[in-house]
Amino acid sequence: xxxxxxxxxxxxxxxxxxxxxxxxxxxxxxxxxxxxxxxxxxxxxxxxxxxxxxxxxxxxxxxxxxxxxxxxxxxxxxxxxxxxxxxxxxxxxxxxxxxxxxxxxxxxxxxxxxxxxxxxxxxxxxxxxxxxxxxxxxxx
Amino acid sequence: xxxxxxxxxxxxxxxxxxxxxxxxxxxxxxxxxxxxxxxxxxxxxxxxxxxxxxxxxxxxxxxxxxxxxxxxxxxxxxxxxxxxxxxxxxxxxxxxxxxxxxxxxxxxxxxxxxxxxxxxxxxxxxxxxxxxxxxxxxxx
DNA sequence: CTTGATCCTCCAGTCACTGGAGAATGTACG
DNA sequence: CGTACATTCTCCAGTGACTGGAGGATCAAG
Numbered sequence: 183x184x185x186x187x188x189x190x191x192x193x194x195x196x197x198x199x200x201x202x203x204x205x206x207x208x209x210x211x212x213x214x215x216x217x218x219x220x221x222x223x224x225x226x227x228x229x230x231x232x233x234x235x236x237x238x239x240x241x242x243x244x245x246x247x248x249x250x251x252x253x254x255x256x257x258x259x260x261x262x263x264x265x266x267x268x269x270x271x272x273x274x275x276x277x278x279x280x281x282x283x284x285x286x287x288x289x290x291x292x293x294x295x296x297x298x299x300x301x302x303x304x305x306x307x308x309x310x311x312x313x314x315x316x317x318x319x320x321x322x
Numbered sequence: 323x324x325x326x327x328x329x330x331x332x333x334x335x336x337x338x339x340x341x342x343x344x345x346x347x348x349x350x351x352x353x354x355x356x357x358x359x360x361x362x363x364x365x366x367x368x369x370x371x372x373x374x375x376x377x378x379x380x381x382x383x384x385x386x387x388x389x390x391x392x393x394x395x396x397x398x399x400x401x402x403x404x405x406x407x408x409x410x411x412x413x414x415x416x417x418x419x420x421x422x423x424x425x426x427x428x429x430x431x432x433x434x435x436x437x438x439x440x441x442x443x444x445x446x447x448x449x450x451x452x453x454x455x456x457x458x459x460x461x462x
Numbered sequence: 463c464t465t466g467a468t469c470c471t472c473c474a475g476t477c478a479c480t481g482g483a484g485a486a487t488g489t490a491c492g
Numbered sequence: 493c494g495t496a497c498a499t500t501c502t503c504c505a506g507t508g509a510c511t512g513g514a515g516g517a518t519c520a521a522g
Contacts (some may be wrong), residue, residue: 189468200511219518221469237422242382269434276427280420282377287416294409329499340480359487361500
């Protein structure tokens with residue numbers, strides 16, 4: 183699909199209009215071409231890019247990390263050295279997030295199971311998520 | 323360990339001192355007891371609670387969600403009805419995050435593998451993460 | 463051609479921190 | 493015991509990532 187308005191882009195991605203303009207202003211999205219009357223135009227490629235940004239933000243990645251990931255995809259001929267190091271760092275980060283989410287999931291499930299027996303009794307979500315063993319690459 | 327200073331708590335959890343005070347100010351941490359000279363005192367329970375908060379924030383949960391999760395654990399006798407609904411909602415959210423992280427992981431891995439052959443060639447991180455099928459419970 | 467929806471820019475507000483100023487307190491060494 | 497350096501205190505201003513309102517232009521339908 184070509185020539186989407188900013189509103190159409192917003193409904194297709196779940197990203198609010200002011201946020202889309204904000205992403206453009208900080209360079210996460212390229213400057214959109216405009217109509218004669220100065221309105222922004224988007225296409226399917228932008229829908230995909232914006233959905234990617236939205237998911238990554240929702241998963242706790244900050245804008246700078248997303249910018250790096252996007253550079254990786256925007257610049258297919260770039261040197262492998264930098265790209266690889268960057269990708270490895272992000273992989274470690276992703277792995278750590280998955281492990282901690284799974285621990286959290288397990289604990290909430292257990293809590294719900296106990297709940298089925300009448301009351302939320304002993305909950306140790308905190309103990310599990312606080313476990314330092316789940317911090318794979320962090321320095322604290 | 324008892325009677326930790328705010329600095330000791332900060333180094334044990336990786337959370338900065340002003341952030342700890344901020345969490346107290348918004349009620350995520352209880353008001354810490356003070357020494358005669360007005361300095362905050364913490365114990366191991368607070369180390370665990372704070373590590374939990376840090377991980378959850380890092381995983382993209384917002385403060386309100388964390389507050390709810392903490393209420394679940396703080397209040398073991400609470401009614402099951404509310405707690406269960408709340409926990410189910412958080413479980414769906416966690417599941418969705420895991421799925422999207424795994425898709426991202428897969429794609430970055432593939433990108434790195436291609437990288438081993440010389441260059442970052444065709445990268446479709448965006449396509450995968452942008453896939454609407456990965457949005458399990460969201461309305462967009 | 464009017465009416466309502468959508469868009470524009472600009473700018474102020476919110477959430478979740480982050481850090482500096484200035485003052486008080488603690489700790490360590492000569 | 494004093495003095496020097498570290499740590500803490502409160503208050504307040506700044507940052508990152510949005511979020512939303514004001515005021516005005518433009519578009520699409522009837």
